[in-house]
Amino acid sequence: MNDFQPYSYTDSVTADRPWLASLVGVQDTNTITLDLSKFVAGTHYTVSANPLLQGRTVMKSGIPLGKVTASGLYAPYGGTSSELQTVTVTGTPTGGTYTLTFSGQTTAGIPFNATAAQVKTALEALSNINPGDVVVAGGPHPGTAVTVTFSGQYAGDNVAQMTASGASLTGGTTPAVAVATTTAGGADLATDGTQVLAGFLVSEISFNPTSTKAAGALLWRGEVFAAKLPVSFDPANVTATAPGVNVHYR
Template sequence: MSIQPYTTTETLGFGRRWLMNTFGSRTNETITVDLTAFDETLHWTEGSAHQPQRKLKSGIPLGYNTTTKLYEPYSPVTNEVQTATITGGPTGGTFTLTFSGQTTTALAYNATAAAVQTALEALSNVNPGDIKVTGNAGGPYTLTFGGQYLGDNVASATATASFTGGTSPGVTMATTTAGGTATASDGTQKFAGFLYAEVAFYPGETKSEAALMVHGQVNPKYLPVAFDPADVPAGSNTQIIYKTA
């Protein structure tokens, strides 16, 4: 037998900041979530060598995928996707990205996607999970917005290059998907409820049983992802209440 300590990011019962009142909140539905549909940092946190279990955050708004018959993150509208493409084949130099008035530190012409994401997350207006960057070293880089910018039509980032070599090298920015302009069609565009409790799972697992909260009072300010209270259907038992203090 091997017994390992388990550390949770929330206390049991009344430890969820986003849950304002426990009255009726335990009247939940047992569901199965598609773990592959959730993103690291935004939806779950990585484990450690001694505690390898990942933790899916409680309070995530969920929708039901009518094709897979599994629950996924609620997706009422598209998230903004922008692309940064380095042109002209530079062999040296740096570039910066500017988003909403904030500019990153200089990035190498062949920077990795992880380096670009780290530089963006160092900005005062970007939190971990707000912008996910993917792509090969040297680009093109795909910037997918989430977190506080979930479903928002954000302003386009701009780029400034100081490259050497190549032929008229530079960085072009393009919006490939405008945020907030379209909805999913797989069922997840309909809000179903909130993930009631933190879910622990191991790397490689694709599904997990969970509790869907369909009754209770929620403070959206403390939810792990951005949520519009207007998305709760009329007549729903879930009450969205803003707390000013």
């Protein structure tokens, strides 16, 4: 079976493109070939209830794309890393609390033996951290460090490192708490060429689930509603765009 599937594109805006911001003005597209092995079911495309039916697996419109240097095919834009910070309690305290400070806001006391859930609750009580802005894992203290991954409004951002105070920790041997940046935010996640934004998949396409490639159209000049794209995307985090790309965001 040929890897390539039939593709047709019309210039009109249809219901599958709520992310396309403007009906007026310049919206330039190029025909491209997608490397289907790089896309993820559920995230980038909807799988048919009957995978034997050709043309019933649908790639979502609006996916940010980059060009794989080695193959010349297009794949999901690589995006940028989210900040991961590690909170470690040392000195084997037996009581008391510690605090974390993020961008000028300080938490209430966090128990010396806090679980990841307790650290998450304390951070999300801050005025500058909304529910979902941090993913907390590890713990409980003091034996195991807790990791804090910034997501939500801070996804892909190089955020300020939290500071910590262990002045209220008690017992043990010189108890203390420290924060370290394990993974800095804002760094390119890809090195294969897809770290450069090439544009957006214009319209939904149907493809055979056994295929390795499919044709599509790339929007590289126009306006889009970034918040309505089918995957998480923050224009402020884009570190590089392909030559000629001129996309405005609302």
